[in-house]
Amino acid sequence: ELDPLPPLTPDFLRVLNRVCEQCYSDFAPDDLENGVRELILQDLESFVRRQFAGARLQLFGSSKNGFGFRQSDLDICMVLEGKETMDDFDCINIIKGLARQLKKHPGLKNILPITTAKVPIVKFYHIRTGLEGDISLYNTLALHNTRLLASYAAIDRRVKILCYIMKVFAKMCDIGDASRGSLSSYAYTLMVLFFLQQRNPPVIPVLQEIYDGKTKPEVLVDGWNVYFFDDLKTLPRHWPQYGKNTETVGELWLGLLRFYTEDFDFREHVVCIRQHARLTTFNKQWTSKYIVIEDPFDLNHNLGAGLSRRSMINFYVTFFVNCTLLSQFFCFFFMFLHFCHQ
Ligand code: CTP
Ligand code: MG
Structure with a gap:
C-alpha cells in the first residue's frame, strides 16, 4: 500500500493551478x-x-x-x-x-x-x-492524427494546458526525445488524452466512438479507418457527459500523476484513445517491455516500442519519485520553471 498524499490545502491547489495556467501562457505561440x-x-x-x-x-x-x-x-x-x-x-x-x-x-x-x-x-x-x-x-x-488531436484540444481548454504541462515536464526531465530512445511528444499527448477520457466524470469523449446511426462510418487511409466525430458544435447533443467534469487544471494534473503511478498497470494496460473500454496487452498480443501506447489509427503501431531501457528507468524514476513521494515538489518545480522563463 502506498502512503496517502500529503494533505492538499486549498492554498496549495490554488498556487499549483496558477502555475499550470502560467506554464501554458508562457510557452504557447501567438x-x-x-x-x-x-x-x-x-x-x-x-x-x-x-x-x-x-x-x-x-x-x-x-x-x-x-x-x-x-x-x-x-x-x-x-x-x-x-x-x-x-x-x-x-x-x-x-x-x-x-x-x-x-x-x-x-x-x-x-x-x-x-x-x-x-x-x-x-x-x-x-x-x-x-x-x-x-x-x-x-x-x-x-495529417489525420494531427486533426484528431486538434479536435480534442478544441473541446476544453484544460486539455491544451495539461498536454503542455506534460510536454514541458517531459522535456525538462529529459524524458521527451524520441530520437534518443525516450517517448515522443506525440506519445505523451496520447497519455494525457487517455487519462482525460478515463477520468470520472470524463473531461473529453472518445471521438472515434461517436457517430449517428448504428455502425461506425468508414474512412480508409493506408488501410486504416480514420473516422472520428469532428462536428464539435453539436458535441453536447451527442455526448451526455459534456461539461460534467469541473475540476481545475491543478487537480487534474495531480490526478494524472496519481493515475499513472497508482491505477495504471504498465504491464497489463494499454494507453488507447480510440475506445473507452480498457484494452490490455493481452488483447493486443503485444508483449510490453515497459509501456504500450497504441496509435489511434495505425493499430499496429506501438509508440512505446522504441523506448530504451535507460529511458524507461528515467521515466519510472521521474514519475514515481515526483508523484507519490514529493507531490509538493511540483509546485516548486513549476514555480522555478516559471521564474527561469521570465
Ligand atoms: N507522429 C506519428 N507517429 C509517431 C510520431 C509522430 O504519427 N510515432 C506524427 C504526429 O502527427 C505528431 C507529428 O508526427 O504530431 C510530429 O511529431 P513530433 O514532432 O514528435 O511531435 P509534436 O506533436 O510536433 O510535438 P513537438 O512540439 O515536440 O514538436
Ligand atoms: Mg513537432
Missing part, C-alpha cells in the same frame, strides 16, 4: 508566430516547386494540433499533385533530391536527409527564426 510558420511553408513550397513541379507542402504535428511551443519544430508533409501514393524506393530518391535542392536555399542550413528511419525525412534549420524542421513524404496518417 497568432503572429503561427503566421510566420505559414510564411516559411509558402516560401519552401514555391522553392521546392522549381525542382518538383506539383509539390504540395502541408504543416502537421504541433504547429497544427494545438499543443505547439514557440520553439517546436516545423513538421511538414510533401505530396505530389496527381500522385496518390509512393513506394519506399521512390520516396528515398525524392528525399535525396529534395535535400540537394534545399541546400541551395539561402535561408536554410544544416540540411540532412535521413533515409534509414521508418519515415524518411529531410531535416533543416531555418536561419532567421532559428526553427528546425523536417519534411516527410506522404505521411498521410500523421
Whole structure:
C-alpha cells in the first residue's frame, strides 16, 4: 500500500493551478508566430516547386494540433499533385533530391536527409527564426492524427494546458526525445488524452466512438479507418457527459500523476484513445517491455516500442519519485520553471 498524499490545502491547489495556467501562457505561440510558420511553408513550397513541379507542402504535428511551443519544430508533409501514393524506393530518391535542392536555399542550413528511419525525412534549420524542421513524404496518417488531436484540444481548454504541462515536464526531465530512445511528444499527448477520457466524470469523449446511426462510418487511409466525430458544435447533443467534469487544471494534473503511478498497470494496460473500454496487452498480443501506447489509427503501431531501457528507468524514476513521494515538489518545480522563463 502506498502512503496517502500529503494533505492538499486549498492554498496549495490554488498556487499549483496558477502555475499550470502560467506554464501554458508562457510557452504557447501567438497568432503572429503561427503566421510566420505559414510564411516559411509558402516560401519552401514555391522553392521546392522549381525542382518538383506539383509539390504540395502541408504543416502537421504541433504547429497544427494545438499543443505547439514557440520553439517546436516545423513538421511538414510533401505530396505530389496527381500522385496518390509512393513506394519506399521512390520516396528515398525524392528525399535525396529534395535535400540537394534545399541546400541551395539561402535561408536554410544544416540540411540532412535521413533515409534509414521508418519515415524518411529531410531535416533543416531555418536561419532567421532559428526553427528546425523536417519534411516527410506522404505521411498521410500523421495529417489525420494531427486533426484528431486538434479536435480534442478544441473541446476544453484544460486539455491544451495539461498536454503542455506534460510536454514541458517531459522535456525538462529529459524524458521527451524520441530520437534518443525516450517517448515522443506525440506519445505523451496520447497519455494525457487517455487519462482525460478515463477520468470520472470524463473531461473529453472518445471521438472515434461517436457517430449517428448504428455502425461506425468508414474512412480508409493506408488501410486504416480514420473516422472520428469532428462536428464539435453539436458535441453536447451527442455526448451526455459534456461539461460534467469541473475540476481545475491543478487537480487534474495531480490526478494524472496519481493515475499513472497508482491505477495504471504498465504491464497489463494499454494507453488507447480510440475506445473507452480498457484494452490490455493481452488483447493486443503485444508483449510490453515497459509501456504500450497504441496509435489511434495505425493499430499496429506501438509508440512505446522504441523506448530504451535507460529511458524507461528515467521515466519510472521521474514519475514515481515526483508523484507519490514529493507531490509538493511540483509546485516548486513549476514555480522555478516559471521564474527561469521570465
Ligand atoms: N507522429 C506519428 N507517429 C509517431 C510520431 C509522430 O504519427 N510515432 C506524427 C504526429 O502527427 C505528431 C507529428 O508526427 O504530431 C510530429 O511529431 P513530433 O514532432 O514528435 O511531435 P509534436 O506533436 O510536433 O510535438 P513537438 O512540439 O515536440 O514538436
Ligand atoms: Mg513537432
